[in-house]
Amino acid sequence: MVRLGLKSLHVDRCRVMLLAATAMAGVSGTAFAQETATATTGYEDEIVVTALKRSTNLQETPISISAVTGDAIANSGVQSIADLNASVPSLTFVDGGPSSRRVVIRGIQAAGEPTVGTYYDETPVTGAIGAGNDAGGSTPELRLFDVERVEVLRGPQGTLYGSGSMGGTLRVIYEKPKFDTEFAADVSLSGTRGGGANYEGSAMVNVPLVDDKIAVRAVGFYRNAEGFIDNTTLNIKNINDQKSYGGRLLVRLQPTEDLTIDAAAYINRSRTDTNAWTLSSGKYKSDALTRQPVRDDLELYSLTANYDFGGVTLTGIVSYLERDLDAVSDVSRFIRSTRTAAGCAARVGGGAACTPTQLTNYYALVDSQSSSALYPQQTMSSWTAELRLSSDGSGPFNWTVGGFFSDRDTHVANPQVNTDPVTGRVIEPQQIATIRFIDDSLRQVAVFGEFSYDVTDKLNLTAGARYFKYDKDISGQTTIGSILVGAVVRPLSFVDSSEDGTAFKFNASYKITPDVMLYAEAAQGFRPGGANQVIGLAQELTPYTSDSLWNYEIGLKNTLFDRRLFLNIDVFQIDWSDMQITGRTPNGAFAFITNAGKARVRGVEFETTIRPAEGFxxxxxxxxxxxxxxxxxxxxxxxxxxxxxxxxxxxxxxSAGIAAQYQWALSDTLSGFVRIDANTVGGSYSDFRPSGQPTVNFTRYIDDYQLANMRVGVEGPENRWGAYLFVTNLFDSTAITRASSSAIAVSRTLVNSAAPRTIGANFRTRF
Structure with missing residues (x-):
């Protein structure tokens, strides 16, 4: 194990920062709209969530759930789901930069299909499988502007949300069209230390087309962020520039009071270069020998219909997702490392020393690929559909039953291509050293039900079950081989993996008082298996099975002091069986997935909201x-x-996070605004300890880090407009979020980190 040498921020500084935020509690002000998870939108009205696929009050929902409102998202500067970890307990990300992030809840983290179900409105989304069959490692991230709320359900949600929700579920719920005219805009200009100028803007317009019948809501955004990483080999500054743009169009039809139809289209485009840098080259310095661009194009279309039968609601959803994701990764040093007599003996001479002619030809082969990159290009399309019936929650007996279907197809071309040694760019037309093609299809069907009964006005019992079946079909072929990476020409071959099974949930809650609730739960989670598609294995299409877990927890929800204090705490234990884990090929260059071992996760989660005075x-x-x-x-x-x-x-x-917000009157029409957000994340490891092959230790220890953001501003009447100054990464912490090493990196440590201190101005308006 290697310990990273950069310490992000002294703990003492974090303590001072958190104490400063807490000390603000002694200041009073004017009325203020509550924003976050366990609190309410006012002193009387509580957040309504739909986590149980029917409407319930947040504090009366007997599961471990947080809800971050749209106001909180805007005030804290959150732009994507990856920025939410400071606001929600047990929510973390394996952060490989834009288009390369894995969502983790309660420590259920592994390669393969997602361990957390991610939903945009009613549609579940996954990443693209890539060459490593790792759909969970590239979770789609749509912009969080004009959001109603984000719900984070901790613990397995297999009965209602299916496969991929074994650790929990993350739901982004956007604002829907309304039958009033609305407009909102948000623009920012900022500068990043060691980088350049950043600018971004978002806008929303809502227009009723037919009174109380048809309304349209359109959202657009554009963001240009200068990079902060310099490539010292290619002499390029700010190599990790990022541009993203897109929007969404939502149409609501309400032909009768009982029927509501929502049609939506979401478009997201992202262009960047990898934001990984090389630890040994210095802070924010990369020694990559190639450019490593990432292109991510996503389109999501959905149609949702709700019909109220009176006490029972029928909901139908159908959606289509298409995603094109290309990413380049540098393999030049690995190729160059094979340019030895021993390398020739192993790859050409069958273990015996190469002849002079063999050695000359072998060196020429290596030299011809000495500047090269892997260039996986993948296209994914996915259909999902769900039909369910739910009670309205008005009686002692409540229930949800339904069926689910999904069909995901992915096509991957994974070549190794030569790059220009001067510019680092892929040479066009492509000079291919080796290439593999993969077709992957995953079809899932399920039926589910959850039933809840109020035994008394204090005691509620809930039971749920889901039956699922999946079929995964994979085909692959290697049309051009390479002795340097162990790729053998292979004809088209096929493998399939199919399983069915059940998942269960049992829950009991008891209201000790109207404002204090105790609950206990046992719930099961699962995710599908599959087959490897990795070169360098004796059998490249090696199947692996699904894995599953049981989660046991007890929680307490408290609403105290006339709704001025919300305090929730829970403890849990998770037993994880048949884990899908990552192994490596004998040469250490490529990863694959197999089932091996068991794990246990124990934890405690805590969240609170305190309102000691008006406006604070x-x-x-x-x-x-x-x-x-x-x-x-x-x-x-x-x-x-x-x-x-x-x-x-x-x-x-x-890990922990704190936010303090204060709003006070400056005049009859203006108010002041100040907010501080801070979080701390403990240290972790990049991998397990090595055992067997490879013998080289690629495990890295990632130091703890602390981050803080601050925003101050002036707001107009009824918050119709606001002008703010903000600082992110206030103390300019070197917060390393991910570290990796492999034979491809020739044992160098590549890290990803939060951006350096960024200072800017923001203006927003809504009317």
Whole structure:
């Protein structure tokens, strides 16, 4: 194990920052709209959530759930789901930069299909599988502007949300068209230390076309962020520039009072270069020998219909997602590392020393690929549909039943191509050294139901179940081989993987008082298996099975002091079986997935909102998670990294966040605004301890870090407009969020991090 040498921020500085935020509690002001998870939109009205697929009040929903409102998202500067980790306990991300982020809840983190179900409105989305069959590692991130709320459900949600929700579910709920004219805009200009100028803008317009019958809501955005990483090999400054743009169009039809139809189109475009830098080259310095651009184009179309039968609601959803994702990664140093006599003996001479002619030809082959990159290009399309019936929650017996279908197809071309040694760009037309093609299809069907009964006015019992079946078909072929990376020409071959099974949930809640509720839950989660598509394995299309877990938890929800204090806490234990884990090919260059070992996760989660005076609020959250292997990871076919007692990678033991916001009157028409957000994330490991092959230790320790943001401004009457100055990464912390090493990186450590201190101005308006 190698420990990263950059310490992000002294803990003492974080303590001073958090104490300063807390000290603001002694100041009073004017009325203020509550924003966040466990609180309300006012002193009387509580947030309504739809996590149970029917409307319930947040504090009366007997599960571990947080809800971050649209106001909180705007005030804290959140732009995508990856920025939410400071606001929600146990929510973390394996952050490889834009288009390369994995969502993690309660430490259930592994390669393969997602362990967290991510929804935009009613549509579940996954990443593209890539060459490593890792659909969970590239979660789609749509812009969080004009959002009603984000719900984060912790713990498995398999009964209502299906596969991929074994750790939890993250739901983004956008504002819907209204039968009034509305307009909103948000523009910012900023500068990043060591980078350049950033500018971005978002706008929304809502127009009723037919009174109380048809309304349209259109949203658009554009963002240009200068990079902050310099490539010292190619002499390019700010190489990780990022441009993103897109929007969404929503149409609401309400032909009768009982029928509502919502049609939506979401468009997202993103262009950037990898934001990884090389630890040994210096802070925010990259020594990559190639450009590593990322192109991510996403389109999502959905149609949702709700019909109220009176006490029972029928909901139907159909959606189509298409995503094109291309990413380039530098392999030049790995290729160059094979330019040895030993390399020739292993690859050409069958273990014997090469002849002079063989050695000359071998060196020429290596030299011809000495500047090269992997260039996976993938296209994914996915259909999903759900039909369900739900009670309206008015009686003692409430229920939801339904059926689900999804069909996802992915096409991947994964070539190794030559690059220009001067510019680092892929040479066109492409000079292909080796290439593999993959077609992957995943079809899932399920039926589900959840039933809840108020035994008394205090005691509620809930039970749920889901039956699922999936079929995964994969085909692959390698048309051009390469002895340098162990790629053998292989004809088109096929493999399929099919399973069915059930998931269950049992929940009991008891209202100790009208404002204090105790609940207990046991719930099961699962995700599909699949087959590897990795070169360098004796059998490249090697299948692996689904994995599953049981979650046991007890929680307490408190609403105290006339709704001025909200305090929620829970403890849980998760037993994870047949884990899908990552192994490596014998040469250490490529990863693959197999089932090996068991894990146990134990934790405590805490969140609170305090409103000590009008116009002032403090929200806080914290989690402690102990996520470890219960046995060595091995099976009959492979000895993968991971020994009993190892911590699950990228899972910090402790994380916490705090936000303090104060709003006060400056005059009869103007008010002042100040907000501080801060969070701390504990240290973690990038991988398990090595066992067996490869013998090189690629595990890295990632230091803890602390981040703080601040915003001050002036707001107009009824918050119709606001002008603000803001600072993100206030103390200019070097916050490393991800670290990796491999044979491809020739044992160098590549890291991703938060951007340096950024200072800017923001203006927004709504009317």
């Amino acid at each position: 609020s403090i929200t806080g959250n914290a989690s402690y998670i102990d996520a470890k292997l219960r046995e060595n990871q091995s099976n009959a076919n492979v000895s993968a990294p991971g020994l009993k007692g190892d911590r699950i990678p990228y899972v910090p033991k402790f």
